[in-house]
Structures are given as C-alpha cells and as structure tokens.
Amino acid sequence: MSIELQQLNDWISCNPLLKPIMNLESVVWLNPKLQKLADMTDLPVNLADMEKAEQLWQRFAPFLAAQFQDTAKVNGIVESPLREVARMKEQLNKQFEGEIEGRLYLKCDNELPIAGSIKARGGVYEVLHHAEKLAEKAGIISSQQSYEQFSSQKFKQFFSQYSIGVGSTGNLGLSIGIISAKLGFQVSVYMSSDAKAWKKELLREKGATVVEFKGGFSEAISAGRSETLAKPGAYFVDDEKSKHLFLGYSVAAFRLKQQLTDQNIQVDAKHPLFVYLPCGVGGAPGGIAFGLKQVLGDAVHCFFVEPTHSPAVLIGLMTGEKEKVCVQDFGINNVTEGDGLAVGRPSSFASSISEKTVSGMYTIEDQELFFLLALLANSEEIFVEPSATAGLLGPLKVQASDYAQANKIPMNTATHIVWATGGALVPKEEMDAFYQRGNKNLGV
Numbered sequence: 001m002s003i004e005l006q007q008l009n010d011w012i013s014c015n016p017l018l019k020p021i022m023n024l025e026s027v028v029w030l031n032p033k034l035q036k037l038a039d040m041t042d043l044p045v046n047l048a049d050m051e052k053a054e055q056l057w058q059r060f061a062p063f064l065a066a067q068f069q070d071t072a073k074v075n076g077i078v079e080s081p082l083r084e085v086a087r088m089k090e091q092l093n094k095q096f097e098g099e100i101e102g103r104l105y106l107k108c109d110n111e112l113p114i115a116g117s118i119k120a121r122g123g124v125y126e127v128l129h130h131a132e133k134l135a136e137k138a139g140i141i142s143s144q145q146s147y148e149q150f151s152s153q154k155f156k157q158f159f160s161q162y163s164i165g166v167g168s169t170g171n172l173g174l175s176i177g178i179i180s181a182k183l184g185f186q187v188s189v190y191m192s193s194d195a196k197a198w199k200k201e202l203l204r205e206k207g208a209t210v211v212e213f214k215g216g217f218s219e220a221i222s223a224g225r226s227e228t229l230a231k232p233g234a235y236f237v238d239d240e241k242s243k244h245l246f247l248g249y250s251v252a253a254f255r256l257k258q259q260l261t262d263q264n265i266q267v268d269a270k271h272p273l274f275v276y277l278p279c280g281v282g283g284a285p286g287g288i289a290f291g292l293k294q295v296l297g298d299a300v301h302c303f304f305v306e307p308t309h310s311p312a313v314l315i316g317l318m319t320g321e322k323e324k325v326c327v328q329d330f331g332i333n334n335v336t337e338g339d340g341l342a343v344g345r346p347s348s349f350a351s352s353i354s355e356k357t358v359s360g361m362y363t364i365e366d367q368e369l370f371f372l373l374a375l376l377a378n379s380e381e382i383f384v385e386p387s388a389t390a391g392l393l394g395p396l397k398v399q400a401s402d403y404a405q406a407n408k409i410p411m412n413t414a415t416h417i418v419w420a421t422g423g424a425l426v427p428k429e430e431m432d433a434f435y436q437r438g439n440k441n442l443g444v
C-alpha cells in the first residue's frame with residue numbers, strides 16, 4: 001500500500017463515509033463543493049469551447065454519413081433518442097418498494113451509431129479533431145470545403161503515415177479503433193486484462209491492432225502511452241486527462257436540450273432535471289454534466305454512479321485528492337463486470353471540473369446491474385449492457401437522501417433522465433447470458 005496509515009486514518013475521520021465504502025457497501029454521497037453556475041468562473045473549458053466542438057461535428061457530418069450506414073439517415077449526426085420509460089418506473093417502485101416522484105426517461109446512448117456506446121461521443125470526437133488538425137496543417141482541407149473528402153483514397157493514404165494509440169477496458173478502444181481505422185490511421189488499442197474477447201475480435205476485424213495487456217486499466221494506459229509516444233508522429237488518446245474527450249461528451253447537452261424542448265419537458269427551478277450517469281474515469285459523465293450546467297443552468301442536478309468495487313471518482317472527490325489516489329490505496333480491488341466502469345483512478349482533467357458540477361454520487365453492486373438489466377428488458381424491451389443500467393437506481397437513491405429537502409427542490413414536477421451508456425454492439429449470446437443472470441436474481 002502506497003499511502004501511510006496515518007494519512008488513511010485522517011481521511012476516514014474527515015469522511016466517515018469512507019468506512020462503508022472500504023467495506024464495499026453501497027453508499028450515497030452529496031457533494032459539499034457543488035457550485036452555482038454563476039460561480040464556476042475558473043473552469044479550463046467554457047461554453048464557447050462546446051460550441052466549437054459542436055461545429056466540428058457538423059463539419060464532419062457528411063463524412064460520417066458517407067462512411068457509417070447507421071448515421072446516413074440522420075445526416076451524419078451521432079445522437080441517441082430520449083425515451084420515457086413509465087413501465088420501468090412502475091417496476092422500480094414495485095421491486096424496491098418506493099415511489100419515484102416525477103417522470104422517468106432513458107437517454108439511449110446504448111443505440112449510438114459507430115461504437116454502440118457513450119464513447120461514440122468522446123472517442124470519435126477526439127479522433128476527428130486530430131484528423132482535422134493534421135489535414136489543415138498539410139493544407140489538404142479548409143473549413144470551407146466539404147469534409148466528404150475525408151472518405152477519399154487520397155485522405156486515407158495521407159493518414160496511413162500516422163498512428164494513434166489508446167488504452168482501454170473495451171468501449172473506448174472500440175470507438176477509437178473503429179473511427180481511426182475508417183480514416184486510414186494505423187491504430188493500436190492497448191486492452192486491459194478484463195477486456196472482452198468479442199471486443200478484441202471486432203477491433204481486429206475493423207483493421208485495428210490489439211495489444212493485449214496483463215494488467216488493469218491504468219497499466220494498459222501507461223503502457224499504451226509510452227509505446228505510442230515512442231513512435232514518430234503518433235498521437236495518444238489519454239483517457240486519464242483528455243480535454244478533447246471531455247468536450248466531445250459535452251456536446252450531448254445541446255442535443256438533449258433540443259430533445260427536451262421537442263418533448264415539451266420544462267426545465268427550471270420549479271421543474272428540476274435529474275440526470276444519472278455511470279462513471280468510470282469520469283470523462284463521459286463529467287463532460288455531460290459540465291455541458292448540461294452550461295446549457296440548462298442550476299435546475300440540472302447530476303449524479304454519478306460507480307460500482308462498489310471501483311469507486312475511483314467518489315473517493316477522489318470526497319477526499320479532494322482526485323487522481324492522486326486510487327481505489328487500491330483503500331484496499332478496494334477494482335473488479336467489476338460493469339465494462340467501462342472498472343477504473344481505479346479518476347481522470348485529472350474531468351475530476352477538477354466535476355468537483356464543482358456534480359450534485360452527488362452513489363455506488364451499486366454488480367448483482368444489481370444484472371437485476372436492473374433484466375427488469376428493463378422485461379418492462380420496456382430495451383437491452384443495454386450491465387454498466388448502462390447503473391443510473392436506474394438514481395431516483396430512489398436521491399429521494400432517500402436529504403438532497404431535495406436541503407436544497408428546497410420540488411420533486412413532484414421532476415424529470416429523471418437515466419443515461420444508458422452502452423449495449424448495441426454486445427453479441428446476442430453475451431446479452432442472453434446477462435439477461436438470464438438478471439432474471440435469476442429477479443426470480444423469473
């Protein structure tokens with residue numbers, strides 16, 4: 001153990017919740033450092049950066065529509081639907097003997113094109129951003145020209161001189177591998193030992209090089225980082241500190257705002273919006289929470305969820321130590337079946353921002369992920385991967401805390417959005433196994 005016992009005891013005495021966390025119990029934590037939007041003046045990114053990111057997506061839309069069939073019908077815009085899940089709400093009330101106030105929606109990133117997970121936002125964005133920079137520097141594209149040219153043989157030839165690397169537990173690797181290979185880059189994905197075989201196979205099929213790595217996520221990142229940066233002209237997508245991933249995720253807020261308007265869902269002090277986001281390194285939930293605060297203000301309340309065995313961001317924010325501590329320092333093993341959530345150390349970039357934007361966090365047991373997966377499938381016929389279900393307990397967890405009371409937030413007019421973060425690419429046999437395991441827990 002790399003930290004002193006004295007230090008550990010100090011943290012525990014300042015944060016008594018660390019005790020149950022270290023005992024792997026599920027907990028709810030409210031963030032005492034949450035800020036009002038008006039006070040968030042010293043963030044390293046802002047609304048103008050988000051707008052620029054949105055414009056980049058728009059420039060690349062003709063390329064994406066040409067290259068990915070599933071984006072063609074939506075003109076190359078990578079976005080997912082927002083669906084009300086009233087039957088699931090009923091089931092949650094029944095199974096957990098609660099009464100969720102307000103309406104329950106699912107943000108279906110499990111259906112996102114290209115990568116089938118939330119990583120289609122951050123990962124695809126960062127690679128497009130890098131590709132544009134290279135092409136501009138070489139003088140082969142300007143923002144006045146159609147980006148459909150990125151589909152051409154000439155561009156593929158150009159990008160084939162460059163390599164991209166990424167360390168991943170699976171889903172980020174899929175998104176970076178798929179988009180990079182499509183553009184013509186040489187791409188290497190450094191996979192941690194818990195990465196699924198089907199993800200490795202799919203990546204190889206798409207033309208990426210998969211480097212299998214014995215350690216966990218942090219080790220895969222370190223190895224990937226040093227091997228990639230040793231190659232001339234190579235670019236490493238760094239999940240532990242990337243601003244571009246973060247901005248790619250943040251754009252979801254503009255899109256969600258439009259969807260809320262389209263569905264006549266009001267968001268203001270009298271109509272609060274609660275958003276529940278599964279959390280790994282904290283980049284995806286952090287970017288989305290940041291974006292939502294910028295676009296919808298203080299009426300948005302974001303909660304992150306981590307597995308009881310991987311509470312990296314929770315411990316980082318609670319102690320204020322962020323990326324300086326990892327779950328192993330606290331005797332927690334970082335073993336979970338929630339793909340994308342098996343992360344022991346938070347992103348430094350994202351946690352410095354989430355520290356001010358996140359209302360709170362809770363932890364969930366793996367067993368419950370499967371239970372919720374089956375409950376969602378049975379009530380709504382929506383199949384997501386286990387990690388993507390983590391937000392479904394959010395409304396009841398928050399209601400059981402004193403968050404609403406302490407902040408005088410009306411709950412009967414609330415809208416709850418659970419962010420379903422992945423699932424579309426999971427092979428049928430794997431999904432069947434998840435589903436059956438969940439049904440067993442349900443006693444079905």
Ligand SMILES: *Cc1c(COP(=O)(O)O)cnc(C)c1O
Nearest residue numbers: 171280281282283284340421422
């Ligand atoms: C990556 C991922 C997350 C969390 O994103 P982070 O940026 O790692 O916090 C959540 N769910 C799924 C399915 C993921 O792949």
